[in-house]
Every structure is written in C-alpha cells, then in structure tokens.
Amino acid sequence: MPVLSDPDVRPSRGGRPRDPSRDGVIRAAILRLLGEVGYGALTMDAVASEAGVGKATIYRRWRTKEELVVDTVAELNSVQAELRDTGSIQGDLRALLGAMVGMVNSPAGAATQALLSSMQHQPALAQAFREGPMAVWRSAFDQVWERGEQRGEIDPGLSGSLIAEAIGAPLVQRWLVNGQPVDEAFADAVVDQVALPLLRANGAKL
The missing domain is CATH 1.10.10.60 (Homeodomain-like)
Structure with missing residues (x-):
C-alpha cells in the first residue's frame, strides 16, 4: 500500500x-x-x-x-458511453444499460462511490461530476431518444422528462443506495420491466 x-x-x-x-x-x-x-x-x-x-x-x-x-x-465514463446504433430503441437501451453496468463494476465506479460523500464539501468536485460523468450519460440517453424519434418509435420530447429519468433510476439506486450487485441480468430486467412498459404506456411503437 x-x-x-x-x-x-x-x-x-x-x-x-x-x-x-x-x-x-x-x-x-x-x-x-x-x-x-x-x-x-x-x-x-x-x-x-x-x-x-x-x-x-x-x-x-x-x-x-x-x-x-x-x-x-x-474524464470519467467518456469511453463507456460511446455506443453504436443497434437499430432499435430496445437494443440501444440494452446496450446503454449494459455499458452502465460495466462502469459501475469498474475502478471508475468504485471511485465514484468513494467520492460521493466528499462532493458536498468540495463544490469544484461536485461541478466536475455534473459536467463530466453525469453529462456523458445524459448525452448517451439523449442519443437513444433521438434515434428512437428518427425511427418513429417514440414521440419527441422524451429527453429530460420524468420518464427518461425513471428508466435509469433503478440501476443507480441499486448501485448507490441499496448496495446490491448490479449485473447484466438486472439491466435486462430494467429494460423489460421498467423501460419498455413505460415507453409503451406513453405511445411508443415498439
């Protein structure tokens, strides 16, 4: 050490x-x-x-x-959030949440957990986190919504909505609040049991 x-x-x-x-x-x-x-x-x-x-x-x-x-x-997460177009919003969400699982279980994920308690006392650190990792993942989700709109799968306006926030929330809560394992199976369950039902209930053509 x-x-x-x-x-x-x-x-x-x-x-x-x-x-x-x-x-x-x-x-x-x-x-x-x-x-x-x-x-x-x-x-x-x-x-x-x-x-x-x-x-x-x-x-x-x-x-x-x-x-x-x-x-x-x-600089955190800039590589993990670079995702290809899978051809469907369902495939894009699986790829994106899968990438988040990889981040959570990486040294970057462990570092993020260690830093959370310090951010309230370090404004520059909190700002870097908002403008770095959080902005990277927000942009990645926005790309998923934009592609979905272009394909005609969803209506415009999903970016920044409560529905969009709710889709990523179970993974973040399990990671940072519940302290339970975050794996591919859980990410797939979020897509199947949270994301797709929410999108369909709001008019998505999936």
Missing part, C-alpha cells in the same frame, strides 16, 4: 514539458486509490507511487489534490 502522508500542494508546475503518454497511467492510479482509500486519505505522493512515476511528473500536471481529482472526474 502506498504511503499516505505527504503535503498536497506545490507552488508551481515548472520542470520539463508534460508527457501526455503518462496521463492514462496516472488517472488509472488515481481511480484505484480513490476506490481503496477515498478522497480524504488520497495524497499526491500516493498517486505517484501507485502510478510508478516521480512526484515531479504529478506536480507538472496538477498543483493540488483537488485539481488532480477534478480533472480525473471530468
């Missing part, structure tokens, strides 16, 4: 130019540590040790712990 005792602030970045190839390695280390020790115990020294880089490499990128975590959170 990395040592978790080091000052979290440095006055300047300075030094050699930043090497972008190390960003992914460092962000992966941050996620692992957040899942293990949480935001409060995270230090810049621990990140450097976990990533296998020198502390100067960390400080050339981020001056403070908050800056480091905010930047990492802003």
